[in-house]
Amino acid sequence: MRAEFLFRWLHVFFGIVWLGHLYFFNFVNLPVQAALDADAKKAVNPQLMPRALWWFRWGAMVTFLSGLVLFGLIYMRTPGVGWGPNAIFQGGEGLSDRARWILWGMLFGTIMWFNVWVLIWPAQKKLLSGAVTGELADALRRRAGLASRVNTYLSGPLLIGMLGANHAGMGFSYPRLIGLSLAALAVVKVSYVHSLFVGKSV
Numbered sequence: 001m002r003a004e005f006l007f008r009w010l011h012v013f014f015g016i017v018w019l020g021h022l023y024f025f026n027f028v029n030l031p032v033q034a035a036l037d038a039d040a041k042k043a044v045n046p047q048l049m050p051r052a053l054w055w056f057r058w059g060a061m062v063t064f065l066s067g068l069v070l071f072g073l074i075y076m077r078t079p080g081v082g083w084g085p086n087a088i089f090q091g092g093e094g095l096s097d098r099a100r101w102i103l104w105g106m107l108f109g110t111i112m113w114f115n116v117w118v119l120i121w122p123a124q125k126k127l128l129s130g131a132v133t134g135e136l137a138d139a140l141r142r143r144a145g146l147a148s149r150v151n152t153y154l155s156g157p158l159l160i161g162m163l164g165a166n167h168a169g170m171g172f173s174y175p176r177l178i179g180l181s182l183a184a185l186a187v188v189k190v191s192y193v194h195s196l197f198v199g200k201s202v
């Protein structure tokens with residue numbers, strides 16, 4: 001079995017773990033938290049949040065690291081020759097189309113990873129410890145909430161880049177990247193709106 005296949009599997013598995021929790025937070029937990037009173041939150045959140053945030057942040061880490069390994073194996077190695085940009089990375093003139101799709105996807109994914117590890121998790125850690133209250137706690141909640149929302153939107157274009165590299169069935173162009181990304185953002189927006197109504201009755 002090729003190492004590339006193993007890392008591809010790991011990458012997609014932990015990508016699902018990460019984004020699955022991101023969508024749980026944004027499409028399920030947001031409306032649930034809005035419906036809970038203070039006592040219910042005190043009972044539920046100390047059980048729910050540390051577990052969900054653990055899978056969320058470590059899912060992000062493994063996805064990111066396995067993505068970098070994949071990038072190295074696929075684009076930066078020529079078997080029998082050695083390391084360095086290969087023929088898959090370089091097209092006729094400059095970057096290949098496959099490299100262009102994936103580099104955009106990797107840019108979005110890296111911003112999302114940064115948001116998780118530098119903005120969302122440090123804020124949530126302080127909130128969960130109970131050490132901060134009042135205005136500071138509100139500011140941390142707003143910061144984490146905004147970064148989480150940005151990541152939910154970015155996940156749409158991220159998957160365009162990830163899947164575009166191998167499965168777009170068409171070459172790279174900016175109008176295609178922008179058009180497909182806008183369509184993906186629209187799906188995220190509709191999901192947010194839908195999440196306010198879904199599940200209120202069976």
Ligand code: HEM
Binds near residue numbers: 008012
């Ligand atoms: C966080 C930063 C990320 C980096 C650096 C990264 C990197 C990569 C690389 C280098 C590839 C191989 C592309 C190719 O075959 O040409 C890839 C493929 C892929 N990635 Fe990511 N990725 C990231 C995040 C994600 C996330 C969050 C998901 C969500 C599920 C994801 C899902 C996929 C999928 C589905 C593929 C295509 C697998 C295939 O077609 O065989 N990636 N990624």
